[in-house]
Amino acid sequence: MSERDEITLTINGKRHAIRVEPRRTLVDAIREDCGQTGTHIGCEHGVCGACTVLVDGAPVRSCLMFAVQAHGKEIRTVEGLAKGDELNALQRAFMENHGLQCGFCTPGFLMLITGVLEREPDITDEELIDVLSSNLCRCTGYQNIVKAARAVAGEMRQRRTA
Amino acid sequence: MTAPTKGSGLTWVGRSIRRVEDPALLTGRGRFTADLPAAHRVRFVRSPVAAGRIDNITLPDGATVFTAADLAAVKPIVPALHKFGYVPVAQPVLATDVVRFVGEPIAAVVAATEPEAEDIADDVTVTISEMSAIIDARAALLDDAPHVHAQAARNVCVEGKMETPGFAAAQTTAHRRVTIEMRSRRQNATPLEARAGHAVFDPISERVTLTCATQMPHLMRTAIADLIGMPESDLRVVAPDVGGGFGQKMSLVPEYVVLVWLARKLRSSVAWTEDRRENLMASFHSRDQYIRLEGAFDADAKFVALSAEVIANVGAYSCYPTTCAVEPLMAMAELPGPYDLRAYACVARGVLTNTCPMAPYRGVSRPVITLALERLMDEAAAAFGLDPLDIRRRNLIGKFPYTSATGLVFDEGTYRQTLDMASEALDVPAFRKRQVQARTKGRYLGIGFAAFSERTGYGTPAFAARGMGVTPGWETVELTMDPSGYLELRIGASPHGQGLRTTLAQLVADELGVAPDRIKVISGDTDRTPYGWGTFASRSLVIAGGASVLAARKVHAKLKTIATRLLEAASDDIVLENGAARVAGTDRAVPIETLARAAYHQSHLFKGEIDAGLSESATYDPAGTFSNACHAAIVEVDADTGHVTIERFVIAEDAGRLVNPMIADGQVVGGVAQGIGNALLEEIVYDDSGNMLTATLADFLPPTCREIPPIELLHLETLSDATITKSKGLGEGGAIGAPAAVLNAINDALTPFGVSINEIPATPQRIRAALRQARKNPA
Numbered sequence: 001m002s003e004r005d006e007i008t009l010t011i012n013g014k015r016h017a018i019r020v021e022p023r024r025t026l027v028d029a030i031r032e033d034c035g036q037t038g039t040h041i042g043c044e045h046g047v048c049g050a051c052t053v054l055v056d057g058a059p060v061r062s063c064l065m066f067a068v069q070a071h072g073k074e075i076r077t078v079e080g081l082a083k084g085d086e087l088n089a090l091q092r093a094f095m096e097n098h099g100l101q102c103g104f105c106t107p108g109f110l111m112l113i114t115g116v117l118e119r120e121p122d123i124t125d126e127e128l129i130d131v132l133s134s135n136l137c138r139c140t141g142y143q144n145i146v147k148a149a150r151a152v153a154g155e156m157r158q159r160r161t162a
Numbered sequence: 163m164t165a166p167t168k169g170s171g172l173t174w175v176g177r178s179i180r181r182v183e184d185p186a187l188l189t190g191r192g193r194f195t196a197d198l199p200a201a202h203r204v205r206f207v208r209s210p211v212a213a214g215r216i217d218n219i220t221l222p223d224g225a226t227v228f229t230a231a232d233l234a235a236v237k238p239i240v241p242a243l244h245k246f247g248y249v250p251v252a253q254p255v256l257a258t259d260v261v262r263f264v265g266e267p268i269a270a271v272v273a274a275t276e277p278e279a280e281d282i283a284d285d286v287t288v289t290i291s292e293m294s295a296i297i298d299a300r301a302a303l304l305d306d307a308p309h310v311h312a313q314a315a316r317n318v319c320v321e322g323k324m325e326t327p328g329f330a331a332a333q334t335t336a337h338r339r340v341t342i343e344m345r346s347r348r349q350n351a352t353p354l355e356a357r358a359g360h361a362v363f364d365p366i367s368e369r370v371t372l373t374c375a376t377q378m379p380h381l382m383r384t385a386i387a388d389l390i391g392m393p394e395s396d397l398r399v400v401a402p403d404v405g406g407g408f409g410q411k412m413s414l415v416p417e418y419v420v421l422v423w424l425a426r427k428l429r430s431s432v433a434w435t436e437d438r439r440e441n442l443m444a445s446f447h448s449r450d451q452y453i454r455l456e457g458a459f460d461a462d463a464k465f466v467a468l469s470a471e472v473i474a475n476v477g478a479y480s481c482y483p484t485t486c487a488v489e490p491l492m493a494m495a496e497l498p499g500p501y502d503l504r505a506y507a508c509v510a511r512g513v514l515t516n517t518c519p520m521a522p523y524r525g526v527s528r529p530v531i532t533l534a535l536e537r538l539m540d541e542a543a544a545a546f547g548l549d550p551l552d553i554r555r556r557n558l559i560g561k562f563p564y565t566s567a568t569g570l571v572f573d574e575g576t577y578r579q580t581l582d583m584a585s586e587a588l589d590v591p592a593f594r595k596r597q598v599q600a601r602t603k604g605r606y607l608g609i610g611f612a613a614f615s616e617r618t619g620y621g622t623p624a625f626a627a628r629g630m631g632v633t634p635g636w637e638t639v640e641l642t643m644d645p646s647g648y649l650e651l652r653i654g655a656s657p658h659g660q661g662l663r664t665t666l667a668q669l670v671a672d673e674l675g676v677a678p679d680r681i682k683v684i685s686g687d688t689d690r691t692p693y694g695w696g697t698f699a700s701r702s703l704v705i706a707g708g709a710s711v712l713a714a715r716k717v718h719a720k721l722k723t724i725a726t727r728l729l730e731a732a733s734d735d736i737v738l739e740n741g742a743a744r745v746a747g748t749d750r751a752v753p754i755e756t757l758a759r760a761a762y763h764q765s766h767l768f769k770g771e772i773d774a775g776l777s778e779s780a781t782y783d784p785a786g787t788f789s790n791a792c793h794a795a796i797v798e799v800d801a802d803t804g805h806v807t808i809e810r811f812v813i814a815e816d817a818g819r820l821v822n823p824m825i826a827d828g829q830v831v832g833g834v835a836q837g838i839g840n841a842l843l844e845e846i847v848y849d850d851s852g853n854m855l856t857a858t859l860a861d862f863l864p865p866t867c868r869e870i871p872p873i874e875l876l877h878l879e880t881l882s883d884a885t886i887t888k889s890k891g892l893g894e895g896g897a898i899g900a901p902a903a904v905l906n907a908i909n910d911a912l913t914p915f916g917v918s919i920n921e922i923p924a925t926p927q928r929i930r931a932a933l934r935q936a937r938k939n940p941a
Contacts, residue, residue, distance in 0.1 A: 021277070028276075037197035038190020040405070042354045043438040047859035050354055078190035091188040095180055098828045102659030103187025104194065104355040104405025133866035136859065138354050138406050139659050140828060141835030141896075142867035 007071040011036055012080030020067045026060070027051040029067035030077060038078040038107050042136070049135030052108035052115075053077050059115035059134075078107035081114065089155060090114060093148035101139035108135050113149045117156060125150050173739075174668040174678055175887075178824030181664045182679075192403040195358035195375050200433035204424065205279035206417060207269040207286045208444060209261035212295035212516040212852025213308070216259055219269060222285040226272040228424065230256040236423055237389045239414060241482040242631025246322045248487060249314045251514065253479035255389065255416040255423075261290060262310055262478035263516050264852055265444030270420050272432065295516035295852040299475035300452060302513050310478055310514040317514040319476060320487040322494040325507040326567050332505035333467040336458030340542040344534040345921040346901075348450035348475070348846040351523040351836075352864050355405020356441035359418045360433040361425035370425045373400040377412040378696030379656055381483055381632070383688050385414045386422050397422065401686030401696075404658030408836070409522035410446050411658070412698045414482040439857045446521030447846055450475035451489065453534040455497075458505075463546045465557045467505035470497050470534075474527070476512040477519035483632035486512045486520055491628050493527040495568050499535045500577045500615045500790060501557045506567040516852045522698065524833060525898040529840060532614045536902035537920060540610070540909065550906070551585050554613050572615065573884040575790040576816045581613050583814035583876050584794040593796060601914060606801055607809070608911025612793045612902035618817075618891025619704025619884075620786030634695040636783035637705040641670065641713040643721075643776035645762040647741075647755035649674075649681040651713075654694010655706035656686045660893065661825040662702055666710050668821055669887060673714035674721070675738035676754060692779060700789075700891030703821060705782055708886035712780035720772050724757045727767060787882045789890040791815035793834070793899035797907040801915070801933060804926030806842055806908055808871045813899070816878040817892035818885070823877070826892055831873050833896020839865045840897070841904035845923050 004019040009026075011034055018033040025044075030036050030053065039062060042050030046064040053062045054076040081088050087095065090113060100106040109132070116123060116131050123131070128149055137145060186192050207227075221227045238252040257268045268288055273279035296302045296310065302317040310317055333339070359374040376382050379399040387394040404411065417434055424432045436445065451474050458467035472493040476486035490510035498506055512520075543553040555578060562574040588609065597607045617624075622635030640652040651666055662685065667678035684690050694706070718738060725743035726733045729750055737746050744751040758776060760767065765774035796810040813830060820826045843863040847855040856862040881888040901922055908924050917932040 023277070031197075036190070037194075038192070040194070040355070041196065041435075042356075043859050045438065045858050045860070048354060048438075078188075082189045085185075087185065087188060094188055095184045098181070098824045100184060100187055101661070101828060101832060102353070102355070102406040103183070103192050103403065104353075106187055107190055110188070129867055133868035136354060136864055136866060138352055138408070138836070138864060139832045141831035141833075141873065142870050143831050143873060144828065146867055 005068050007068055009034060009067065009070055009075055010073070011075045011077060022066065022068055024067045025063050026065040026067045026070050027062035030062060036077055036079055040104055040107055042105065047136070049112060050105050050108040052111045052135065054111055054115045057115060057118060059112045076111065078110055081110060090152045093151045097144045097148040097151065099140060099144040099148040105135060105137045109137065109145055117153055121156055121160070123153060128153060174671045175819070175821050178822055179664065179668065179678065181661045181825070183661060183663055187403070194355060194403045194405055195360050195373050196435045198360045198373060198433065200360055200431040202272045202274065202428065202430060202432040203276045203279045204421065204432050204434040205271045205283040206267040207271060207283050207288060209257060209264055209266040209268055209290070211261060211290055211292050212264050214261050214290035214292040216257060216261060216268065216288060216290055218289040220287040222282055225282045227269050227282065227286060229269045230254055230258040233420070233423060235391065236419065239389065239416065239482050241480045241485040243320065243485045243487050243629050244631065245629030246320050246487060246491065248320045248485065251311045251314060251319060251480050253416065255419045263518050264854055265440065265518060267417060270424065272424065297515055297517055297848050297850060297852050299450065299473050299513040299515055302515050310516055314514055318511050319480060319514050320490060320512040322491050322508070322510040324494060324568070326505050329467060329505045329507045333458045333469065336466050337461040338545060339456055339458050340538060340545050341454065341456045342534060342538045342541055343920060344453045344537060346449050346451045346530040346533065347921070347923060348447050349523060349840055349844055350442055350445065350447055350846055350862060351408040351410035352862070353406030353408055353410055356436040356438060357411065357415055357417070357445055358435045359421045361421040362431035363425040363429050365429055369396045369398060370422050371398045371400060372418060372422050373402055374418050375404045375411055376401050377407040377656055377658060377698055379686055379688050380654060380693045381696065382414065382418065385482055386419050389419050390423055398689045401656050407658045408524040409698060412696060413446055413521040438859060442846070442857050442862055443854050444518055446481060447477060447518045448520050448523035449530055449840070450520065451530045453530060455534050455538050457538045457542055459542055463542065463548055463553050463556055465501050465503050468498060468503055470508040472508065472510035474512050475515050475517065475520065477515060477517045479519040481519055481521040483630065483634065484522055485630065487628060488522055489520060489527045493531050495570065496528060496617060497531045497535065498567050499532065500559055500613055502559045504567055517848060524836060525894040528894070528898040529837060529901050532612055532898050533902040533905060533922065536612045536906060540906050550611055551581065551590065554581055554611065558613060570617065572788045573882055574880050575615065575788055576878045576880055577613060577790050579878060580790060580792040580814035580816060581611065584611065584792040584812050587812045587874060587876060588794050588796060588810065606799045606911040608797050608799065608907040608909065610795050610903045610906025610910055612899040612906065614791060614899050616700065616789040616791065616891070616895040616898055618700035618787055618789055619784055620699070621705065621783035624786055636781050637694050637709045638692040638779060638781040639706060639709040639713050640692050640777065640779040641710065641717055643717055643758050645759050647758040650684055651681055651710060652684045652691045653706050654692050655702040656696040657702065658697065660697060660702060660829065661822065662706065665703055665821045665825060666707060669707050669710050670714045673711055673718055676741050700893040703889055704787065704885050704887065704891050705784060707821070707889065708784060709780045709782035711886050712782060713778045716778035716780065717776055720761065720776060721754070721757050723768060723772050724760050725752060728752050728756065728760065782886065784885055787818070787884040787890045789815065789817040789892055789895055791895050791899055793903035795903040795907040797904060797911055799908055799911040799929065804929035806924065808838065808904065810874065811871050812874045812876070814876040815895060816880050818882040818890040819879055819888040820877065821887065821889060827875055829893050830875060830896040833894060834873055834900045835865055835870045837897045837900025838870060838904060840922060841901040842923050843869065
């Protein structure tokens with residue numbers, strides 16, 4: 001397995017030229033080869049969603065995608081959400097609603113919600129539950145994650161109608 | 163946001179301030195064990211069979227692989243318990259001649275990267291002569307069952323027995339007896355971050371730093387140094403951000419011992435990150451229990467006697483430090499629950515099998531004993547033709563302090579009040595009407611209640627009563643105000659999601675009249691914090707919190723002495739508030755920074771009165787306190803599919819003073835979600851030969867937000883006299899009450915079918931099987 005491909009991953013606007021084996025998963029490349037450890041690995045079989053990142057705007061389980069498949073694509077991770085030390089609206093909503101405890105699943109939820117609200121700004125509260133059920137959290141019991149997501153979705157709706 | 167109670171004198175305690183933990187975790191700057199770089203990655207070769215003798219291990223050429231033969235000088239893990247016929251069984255950190263469960267580590271492969279280590283591990287050939295395995299605990303008790311450990315006759319590792327005086331008479335003369343058999347299937351706590359360890363050898367100091375996902379850093383240091391035979395001072399254990407634990411990360415992990423040994427052997431850094439399959443297969447399991455209860459009642463449905471048989475399947479080895487007795491002995495001590503009952507008899511056994519070892523999981527035995535007892539109460543209510551609420555009201559304890567049949571002392575609680583609050587919130591009479599109407603349309607609704615106590619914040623006496631070789635309980639903190647007037651609180655507790663950095667700062671802030679953002683809480687580093695027991699058993703806010711208040715009071719006294727001199731006022735007239743010492747009722751004040759600077763740089767002024775500096779430590783070892791709650795659920799069971807939908811879930815709970823209500827609610831709701839998972843979804847399944855059939859999160863099913871209904875929380879705050887903070891612990895209660903409330907509701911819904919479901923998880927398959935059986939044999 002010594003064959004390696006040269007690829008470029010663009011993560012949060014920054015280009016990372018790396019050499020990876022074809023079997024390298026995207027999440028391993030993001031964490032190990034690009035040093036972006038904010039994206040976490042929870043199950044490596046696509047169930048828990050802790051490794052969710054955005055690839056060309058779509059939420060993706062980065063444990064189920066090979067790094068070579070992401071060559072040349074725009075990847076966004078949790079590290080790209082805040083502006084410096086200033087949390088964005090979704091991060092603030094998580095903090096205000098106590099949407100995290102241990103924080104291990106949090107990056108995946110943040111990227112899932114970010115991707116969905118960008119693509120479907122008019123998503124209903126009920127549809128949001130379906131989307132959020134893609135990821136697992138073991139600490140919070142989900143109530144406050146749902147509240148945070150709904151709060152941000154509501155703010156977005158208000159801003160558009162204002 | 164809850165305002166401080168008026169007149170309480172509290173400024174920060176009682177407020178839902180935001181957590182200081184959050185910004186780093188929300189921006190990807192959390193630091194978890196797996197984030198650390200290492201020169202070497204480790205992969206463990208694990209047993210593919212549940213029982214067998216290792217004949218041969220063949221290694222691929224040129225590979226760096228270590229086996230038990232290499233680690234011959236490392237002692238096996240032999241947890242100790244001095245009572246209840248405990249048989250000390252030994253667990254080698256890598257299997258020596260025999261393997262006892264699927265997933266047991268046999269060899270450690272070391273390579274530059276994880277994929278390489280995995281490739282090499284695939285090429286390690288382990289030849290094992292398979293022996294017959296025993297998987298089920300009740301089968302393991304039979305005379306002809308194979309022995310998991312030769313020295314444990316009938317595979318019994320521990321056996322607790324008790325009978326109160328006069329028990330037999332109370333039972334035999336009772337008006338009515340009701341029995342129930344309860345089966346709780348095996349669970350895995352499933353923290354989203356599985357286990358991970360990273361050990362680095364420092365050639366200058368010859369010390370090793372082990373960073374690992376643990377709830378108990380100091381005890382890991384002691385245990386690992388003991389097993390390897392190294393001075394404890396040569397080992398530093400760091401618990402960085404830890405991605406949930408729920409008990410699974412409080413026991414000693416054999417793999418961590420191997421990592422420290424490897425770091426010393428290779429004089430380098432090594433890391434192991436467990437994958438989910440390993441976690442489900444070889445990390446700790448729990449709650450695999452069978453309980454048989456017989457309740458005896460007088461003619462007024464007063465509970466007069468309870469006999470219990472508890473069989474806990476503890477797996478192949480005994481966990482350190484609690485030992486595998488933790489489930490059966492907790493069941494024995496706490497089975498009478500919150501009911502006034504004087505006659506009690508119990509036999510509780512921990513039984514060894516060829517399965518993954520058991521260890522504590524949030525609530526330990528209490529989710530199971532509460533389930534059994536609360537099902538018994540509902541069955542008894544039915545036998546007497548009483549409402550389930552009525553039989554509970556007749557029997558719940560109401561006078562405090564209350565000493566139980568097993569000698570536990572309950573401080574003041576609100577057992578009856580919380581039952582009433584929960585039932586009023588669900589409007590039971592209106593529900594019953596709706597239930598009747600729904601049945602006419604073929605819809606089956608049910609309501610279920612679970613009243614329970616949650617023993618929390620207990621110190622050494624409780625653990626000593628179990629006869630534990632290692633007796634945890636106390637906590638020590640060190641509080642330092644530096645010359646700039648800022649504070650560092652160093653704690654032996656080890657939070658991993660509970661928000662202690664926020665809540666302990668709130669407690670200290672109120673004692674010293676400063677804002678919490680002046681206080682940094684340091685945890686999870688044995689080089690930086692005093693020896694302590696970590697975070698488990700709903701103890702940290704009560705015990706580390708109490709110690710924090712005690713230390714803060716010492717610092718407060720010193721600051722006041724300094725202020726007395728600087729303000730030329732009587733000590734009694736000085737108050738610390740808003741970051742200053744003030745002469746009460748005047749505008750004469752001196753900022754806390756000035757006092758702090760004086761403590762260090764002008765100590766000659768106070769010579770003979772106080773020591774220089776502002777560092778104080780305090781230790782707290784309380785007897786313990788009981789939180790209480792009532793959980794209530796309304797469910798709908800689809801009789802065609804067996805699917806259960808939870809329509810409403812109400813909790814009325816009392817955990818004394820809530821330091822941060824937002825965080826407290828988060829703990830309860832998170833526990834309930836795990837309880838609902840236990841009740842309906844999660845089950846570790848072995849086949850008859852001990853192979854695990856649930857090795858992915860698509861097989862073992864933690865709930866998603868789709869399965870968790872909105873959870874309604876009602877609070878009472880009975881300020882506890884048993885703790886310094888007036889708080890009671892609440893980390894486990896959510897998980898304790900939920901399974902019983904849900905299962906009682908399911909059974910209530912299925913009343914028209916005349917079936918009882920007394921097994922969790924109550925999966926669609928189990929419910930359908932019961933309904934099919936009922937149709938075949940109508941009552």
